[in-house]
Amino acid sequence: MTSERAKLLAADEPAIAAAHFAVEADAYGPDNPGGYVNLGTADNRLVWDLLAPRLGIPARRSDVHYGLLYGTPELRAALAGLLAPVWPGVGAEDLVVVSGATAALDILASALCDPGEAILVPAPYYAAFDTDLTARSGARLVPVHFSADNGFALDPAAVDRALAEARRDGVVVRAIAVTSPSNPVGHVHSRAVLRELVRVARSHGVDVIADEIYAYSTFGAEFTSMVGERGVHAVWGLAKDFGLSGLKVGVLATKDPEVLAAARALAYFAPVSTHTQALVADLLSDTGWVAGFLAESRRRLHESATRTMELLTRAGIGYVEPAGGFSLWVDLRPHLTDAGEHALWQRILRTGRVNILPGGVFASPEPGWFRLCHATAADTVATGVARLAEVLS
């Protein structure tokens, strides 16, 4: 069920855009003399001959002029192909491409929630959810905390209880947002747990926002997507699995026609440059290269995680063993003082000159946990762990 705001947005396609795409599909030209003459779109078509040689990019006119604002058909087709192994049954028409996974999360939150309504988040959770899911949508987050004793494993029964409790408290929960693979802990949730989570959500009439941006960055377990289940809307992007965070290409997938319509309308405010879309579509169409790249990236992530765990173990520092992602969820509880987690973080940052992020940022259920990202040069990680060990000793 979409928000009131989303219904208004989806109903209100700008007239100029509608006319533009209708006539451009059958445009007048030397090879189509009976086509529509488009004198409606305020596009400067008098200067292409001046621009093309100077741009120095594959000079397809369509790559630098108005395109569909929720992703070119070429890029959406390439993404559907790329993601077919993890998002089976998802086609180009189910995808909305926007300028980053942040924008995709914001769009889903805005499409599902009116201001003041809530999204339940298993905690610890991806720190940027606080901004991504609430700042523009006006939704608020309700964390449900998991326990260190259980390695912070996702527990659908606890979600069930939290949803019942929220209803008792008069909180209108519209969605559960979950990172899968999980960030910061690095769990790759099992198919059984995810199925149960979706069942719980459905029994409470709430949707699921599945942030699956690390889908191809697993090494310790097989990834299962929630996509395709009714009421599930998933997000992916190029920032993690491809390491192309600057390109700001995010994509959301949904089988819900109302959410899709709202997402397409909201994509109007966060489109991706056609220049970048062309680059990415070309990259992804090279399927042989992509397969090799993803396999090698996964191999390196596994190697890096394993090596980092060895370093931490040797330094006497605990952690939760991850099955995916770029980080380790590190246990510095023994090093907490009365000054608290923030003070420990600042000591690590200022004295140790190592940046790791404190659990408080991830709404950790208890203080003393930190997220350490290992997906960088081995020497850098080794130096970081050595400095960390020194500052803690």
Add this chain to the structure above:
Amino acid sequence: MTSERAKLLAADEPAIAAAHFAVEADAYGPDNPGGYVNLGTADNRLVWDLLAPRLGIPARRSDVHYGLLYGTPELRAALAGLLAPVWPGVGAEDLVVVSGATAALDILASALCDPGEAILVPAPYYAAFDTDLTARSGARLVPVHFSADNGFALDPAAVDRALAEARRDGVVVRAIAVTSPSNPVGHVHSRAVLRELVRVARSHGVDVIADEIYAYSTFGAEFTSMVGERGVHAVWGLAKDFGLSGLKVGVLATKDPEVLAAARALAYFAPVSTHTQALVADLLSDTGWVAGFLAESRRRLHESATRTMELLTRAGIGYVEPAGGFSLWVDLRPHLTDAGEHALWQRILRTGRVNILPGGVFASPEPGWFRLCHATAADTVATGVARLAEVLS
């Protein structure tokens, strides 16, 4: 004065981002062994060697990794240089780059208005204002109509009266939004009129959103910007003056520190690909080419407008003579029937197979006016006008 929402947004910089940029400025490496080891950012730095050769773009790592989300320093510097002749006194630090002028307008509306508050717009006005300024911000538009008898000229006295009337009616107006050069009519407002408009706005305690996206597309009068005046926030982009509508590069300029802070926070949801930012920064840094391009574009627009006016005159079709922009505001009032403007539009589109946009889309004060965009091949325009004349005869 910024909206309550904007104050919250500006106050709430994501902790991860803050730590990231602080430590990256003094990062550990072979040449900086005492620098910060950044194990805080979830960036996959293990795969650059695999990506760089395949991307086939100038392979600067910074062009595809996390950058400042309101525009790279290089692009903002290039934009400040480009716009210096029209936006004097505006520096890179006054600019926020986002994915399109639409996003920039949305951000200004959201920064200035809380939901339900109003923006006054001289009408006829740019059709997409209805979506750009209201759909996400929750603001609403209050049109102030100008008269065909006066060529729809911008009249600050009428704006003054409309603001007084709105206040009497209990409407909280936070801004005036004006296209300058005007779209759809093509006026290039005089310095005196713009000064008076800003004075009127200030006297009512409202800000000005100046959509100056056609700043370099004038030919019949000299363009004056409102930028630099207190309470004025301007928008520009690459879609019009450079004809690069697909690149989705919009920029806003403000000297108001609160609006700037809110705009930077909101830019997080609509960033531009660093790949495209690098392309544009490179293009704009070639100042000799840019000067020649803009002069030639202006010459062609003038020629095209002149030729189109001759065609219309010969066909007995009236218009308002423009001094800038891509369009002519065409007077089809003599051809209106009782069926109304929409029916006339559909006849022109379906029977004549010409797409021009009806004045209703632009909140025209009276029916029968249409916007005809001439900035395309001379043959296309000639065919369009001939078909138009035929369907009207």
